Amino acid sequence: MVAIAATNLVKRYQDKLAVNDVSLDIGEDELLVLVGPSGCGKTTTLRMLVGLEPITSGTLRFGEKVVNEIRPKDRNVAMVFQDYAIFPHFTVYENIAYGMRARHENRALISERVPAAARMFRIDHLLKRKPRQLSGGERQRVALARALVRDASLYLYDEPLANLDAQLRHQAREDILLLHREKGRPSVYVTHDQSEAMALGDRIAVMRDGKIQQIGTGTELYDQPYSRFVAFFIGTPSINLFDAELRNNNGEIDIVTQAFTVRAADEMKEKIRGHIGRPVTLGLRPEDLHPPRNAPFPVTAENTIHGIVNVIEPTSTGCTVYLTTLGAEGQDFIATFKARLPASYIGKEVPLAVNRRKIQLFDAETERSLL
Numbered sequence: 206m207v208a209i210a211a212t213n214l215v216k217r218y219q220d221k222l223a224v225n226d227v228s229l230d231i232g233e234d235e236l237l238v239l240v241g242p243s244g245c246g247k248t249t250t251l252r253m254l255v256g257l258e259p260i261t262s263g264t265l266r267f268g269e270k271v272v273n274e275i276r277p278k279d280r281n282v283a284m285v286f287q288d289y290a291i292f293p294h295f296t297v298y299e300n301i302a303y304g305m306r307a308r309h310e311n312r313a314l315i316s317e318r319v320p321a322a323a324r325m326f327r328i329d330h331l332l333k334r335k336p337r338q339l340s341g342g343e344r345q346r347v348a349l350a351r352a353l354v355r356d357a358s359l360y361l362y363d364e365p366l367a368n369l370d371a372q373l374r375h376q377a378r379e380d381i382l383l384l385h386r387e388k389g390r391p392s393v394y395v396t397h398d399q400s401e402a403m404a405l406g407d408r409i410a411v412m413r414d415g416k417i418q419q420i421g422t423g424t425e426l427y428d429q430p431y432s433r434f435v436a437f438f439i440g441t442p443s444i445n446l447f448d449a450e451l452r453n454n455n456g457e458i459d460i461v462t463q464a465f466t467v468r469a470a471d472e473m474k475e476k477i478r479g480h481i482g483r484p485v486t487l488g489l490r491p492e493d494l495h496p497p498r499n500a501p502f503p504v505t506a507e508n509t510i511h512g513i514v515n516v517i518e519p520t521s522t523g524c525t526v527y528l529t530t531l532g533a534e535g536q537d538f539i540a541t542f543k544a545r546l547p548a549s550y551i552g553k554e555v556p557l558a559v560n561r562r563k564i565q566l567f568d569a570e571t572e573r574s575l576l
């Protein structure tokens with residue numbers, strides 16, 4: 206069921222279109238993540254949802270009700286900010302209680318909910334402290350507890366983990382999911398970090414230049430990217446991209462790059478036949494390049510490429526290998542292996558088996574996926 210519906214939202218600042226025709230639906234208990242590079246319009250979209258930014262055109266509905274002209278305090282939205290926005294002169298207890306007190310909620314309810322929320326986020330021993338006596342992670346949990354005690358129509362998160370170090374961030378992601386599951390209410394989470402988006406989002410909307418390029422589950426974005434931009438933005442390490450051309454080879458279709466040729470999988474031939482002779486971009490994900498001996502599919506000349514190993518980085522699951530293609534204009538690319546590769550391979554040429562069914566192809570001009 207759709208709880209929040211934004212239709213053709215536009216935000217214009219003088220001659221700058223910060224948000225350009227954004228439409229999204231948010232389900233009753235859905236966590237939707239807005240992700241995209243700096244300046245793509247994420248925060249502006251969020252500020253229109255909460256009412257801090259007037260909407261230039263388009264319609265915003267909470268349930269059946271159009272809320273374009275409704276003031277922020279009457280929209281009943283709970284928001285968690287990047288800088289936590291907690292009051293320095295209030296204690297932790299007062300900070301958590303603030304929203305409930307401002308709405309003149311029942312006192313008994315406040316004194317019941319505040320300690321319960323603090324317990325959930327492991328800050329119940331800190332209730333009497335002031336924010337300056339807290340660590341960054343604790344402050345962030347105060348901000349989450351403050352959102353938890355509210356019964357809001359919509360929960361918004363504006364890069365709430367940006368100020369935390371990598372280790373705390375993982376714990377904090379769990380805390381945010383805890384808050385979301387506890388509330389079971391529509392939520393929108395803004396980040397520029399695709400791994401955070403993948404970890405948190407029921408669905409993810411990828412934004413670029415004020416527009417949504419694609420909305421889908423993490424798996425959909427990863428396996429069926431709408432464009433080269435989405436393919437590159439989602440996944441770490443990023444997908445390897447090569448300029449290429451499609452050529453007919455006795456009914457088969459070869460994907461020819463400056464350094465190597467791979468054959469298109471049978472199931473993609475119909476979709477790409479019309480592009481034979483045209484420039485395309487070939488996308489190969491690092492995990493779809495395998496050492497031939499460990500490849501989970503038959504290895505042939507049509508699916509083998511070569512690279513020179515530059516660096517081998519061990520990981521918990523195997524290794525990340527940084528390579529350069531052969532040929533005059535060697536291009537750097539990355540492969541991730543499920544097994545370790547001995548350091549003796551550095552500087553050597555190695556064959557790599559390409560999982561042809563996982564190949565991505567994009568129109569070189571429009572950057573749209575051909576598959």
Ligand code: ATP
Pocket residue numbers: 218221222223241242243244245246247248249250397
């Ligand atoms: P970041 O990840 O860096 O926070 P963002 O995706 O949240 O970026 P926005 O803050 O929404 O991006 O900004 C979108 C665009 O609108 C940017 O080009 C920004 O410079 C512009 N912009 C934002 N606020 C204003 C304003 N008050 N006046 C003019 N331009 C603005």
